[in-house]
Amino acid sequence: MPLSRPPSRRATIHDVAAAAGISRGTVSRVLNGGYVSPQARAAIAAAIAQVGYAPNTAARNLVTQRSQAVGFVVLEPHTLFLEDPNIGAIMLGANATLSDADYQMVNLVVDSERDTQRVSRYLSGGFVDGVIIVSARTHDPIIRVLAQLAVPTTYVGHPRDLPAGIPFVGIDNTGSAKLITQRLMATGRRRIGMIAAAVDRDSGADRVIGFRQALGSRFAPELVVEVPLYDYSWGVKGMRTLLDREPNIDGVFAGSDALAAGALEALRDAGRQVPADVGVVGFDDSSWALRTQPHLSTVRQPATEVGACAADLVLRRLRGDDVDRNGVLLPTPIVWRESA
Known part of the structure; x- marks a missing residue:
C-alpha cells in the first residue's frame, strides 16, 4: 500500500526572511509597501521566488477589515x-x-x-x-x-x-439622442420613428426625450415603439411594428446599435433599402455598428x-x-x- 504524502506546508514570511538572511521586520516592510534599500528588496524578491511564498490574503483582510x-x-x-x-x-x-x-x-x-x-x-x-x-x-x-x-x-x-x-x-443621453435625430432629419427624412428600449431606466427614457425634442411639432407618438431590452431580436420586432403602423416610414432612430441591426434585418425582409428608402441610426458605436451592412451611423458611447x-x-x-x-x-x- 503506497504511503500517503504529508500535506505541503505553506511558505511563511519567516521562511522568506531566513532565505534572504534579512530580518522578518524588513521583509514585512517590503510586503506592505515600505522603504528598504534596493539590495534588501532584491534579496527578498529572490527569496520569495525561492521558497514559493504567497501572501495570506485572508489573514491580511482580518487585520485590515478590507476584502480588497x-x-x-x-x-x-x-x-x-x-x-x-x-x-x-x-x-x-x-x-x-x-x-x-x-x-x-x-x-x-x-x-x-x-x-x-x-x-x-x-x-x-x-x-x-x-x-x-x-x-x-x-x-x-x-x-x-x-x-x-x-x-x-x-x-x-x-x-x-x-x-x-x-x-x-x-453620458448625456438626451442631448446625444437629440443631435443624431437632427442629423437624420437633415438628410431629408419626413416620417421618422424610434425603437425605444429600457424606458424604465434613465438611458432609455432620456433618449426618447431627446428624440422628441429634435422632432418638435413633427413628433408622432404612434411612431415610438417601446421594447424591453437593447437586444437584436427586439430590434427586429420593433421595426416590424413600425412598418405596420407607418408603411411609408423613411427614418428610424434605434435606441442602441443592437436594436438598429435588428431593424436593418426587418427592413430587408420588407424589401426596403437602407439608406435609399429608409435612413437608420443607432446608439453606442459598439461592435454591432460595423457588423451590419451598411455600417451604422451612431453615437459613440465611451463604454x-x-x-x-x-x-x-x-x-x-x-x-x-x-x-x-x-x-x-x-x-x-x-x-x-x-x-x-
Missing part, C-alpha cells in the same frame, strides 16, 4: 450580459482600473427578485469594499439596500430616485472609459478622497456612416 475586492453588479438578464458589447466594455474598463490598484473585481448578475435577495445578502456580508452598479432602474430595490449598507458605491447611469450625493458616471471612471470613483472613495457628487458625464461624438 469591488463588486460589479449588472442589473440585466444573463443573456444580455453576455451579448451586449457595452456591458462587456464597461466591465473590462472597470477591471483594468481595479487591477492596477491591486483590487479584485467580483461580477454579480441580477436577473430576478431572487437574485436581488441573494446579491443583497452577499453585499451585506462584507465580501466587497465597494460596489459598481450598472443598469439600475428607477425604484430598484438594490438602491435602497446599498444606501442602508453605506458601502462606497458608484452608479453607471443615473436612476431618477438615486439619493443625492451618490457618485455616478454616464470602456465609463467603466474605468466608475472604478476610479469607488477607489477614491475607499481612500477617503473627495469625489464629484454631481456626476461625471463623458463626451459622446456622432459617428456618421452609410446607414443614413
